[in-house]
Amino acid sequence: MNSQVKITCKNAGDYFYLGSLTPQQEYGGFRCTVAEYNDYLANDALRSMHDHIALTWLLTERSTGKITAYMSLIMDAIKLSFTEKELHNLNYPFKTIPAMKIAKLAVDRSFSEKYKGIGTFMIDSAERLAWACNTAYCAARFLTVDADVEHDEGVLAFYQKNGFIPNTEFFNKNRKTISMRKDIYC
Numbered sequence: 001m002n003s004q005v006k007i008t009c010k011n012a013g014d015y016f017y018l019g020s021l022t023p024q025q026e027y028g029g030f031r032c033t034v035a036e037y038n039d040y041l042a043n044d045a046l047r048s049m050h051d052h053i054a055l056t057w058l059l060t061e062r063s064t065g066k067i068t069a070y071m072s073l074i075m076d077a078i079k080l081s082f083t084e085k086e087l088h089n090l091n092y093p094f095k096t097i098p099a100m101k102i103a104k105l106a107v108d109r110s111f112s113e114k115y116k117g118i119g120t121f122m123i124d125s126a127e128r129l130a131w132a133c134n135t136a137y138c139a140a141r142f143l144t145v146d147a148d149v150e151h152d153e154g155v156l157a158f159y160q161k162n163g164f165i166p167n168t169e170f171f172n173k174n175r176k177t178i179s180m181r182k183d184i185y186c
């Protein structure tokens with residue numbers, strides 16, 4: 001019997017809360033499948049936040065107080081070809097379009113057996129933050145990400161399932177990462 005709980009925007013609040021990283025939190029025990037992302041949270045996330053390089057959001061499980069997932073958000077701008085702009089009905093003479101970037105995203109692997117859909121919930125949360133930003137502070141038409149296919153080819157499918165498509169202008173020839181975008185207004 002599959003006892004995994006499917007997390008959605010509707011029930012996420014029953015299990016988790018989302019908040020930005022604070023110096024008081026214990027986040028050294030976070031373990032996703034990529035060591036680099038564990039090290040980033042343990043050693044660099046707070047400093048990056050202090051220096052206004054990246055703002056990190058933590059998803060914390062209510063029942064245990066443990067960090068389940070994190071994402072780091074930054075401002076971004078992407079160059080789109082004429083065809084890409086047409087695809088998004090962006091009839092402007094310039095190529096560069098504002099965006100918000102998911103610079104880091106990781107889910108602690110110990111929660112994967114218990115829950116499904118946490119990564120997707122984090123992307124949905126980033127989208128809601130981008131909408132809020134658009135309404136009150138600063139424009140961002142797209143969510144962007146550099147899909148880290150060096151560590152796991154499967155992340156491409158994960159982002160595609162979440163509405164991202166690859167960018168032609170930033171196609172990385174060494175294929176360590178694939179630059180992708182999601183139009184948050186279509």
Ligand SMILES: CC(C)(COP(=O)(O)OP(=O)(O)OC[C@H]1O[C@@H](n2cnc3c(N)ncnc32)[C@H](O)[C@@H]1OP(=O)(O)O)[C@@H](O)C(=O)NCCC(=O)NCCS
Nearest residue numbers: 032033105106107116117118119120147148154155157158
């Ligand atoms: C990639 C990651 C964030 C996905 O989080 P998650 O909570 O497992 O994702 P979800 O449960 O929301 O998955 C949504 C869908 O994507 C699929 N998916 C998720 N990760 C996948 C992967 N690595 N390969 C292939 N498919 C994947 C799921 O099977 C699911 O598909 P379904 O809706 O058809 O069932 C997580 O595995 C992780 O932290 N990986 C290590 C760090 C990393 O690679 N981060 C991305 C860097 S760009």
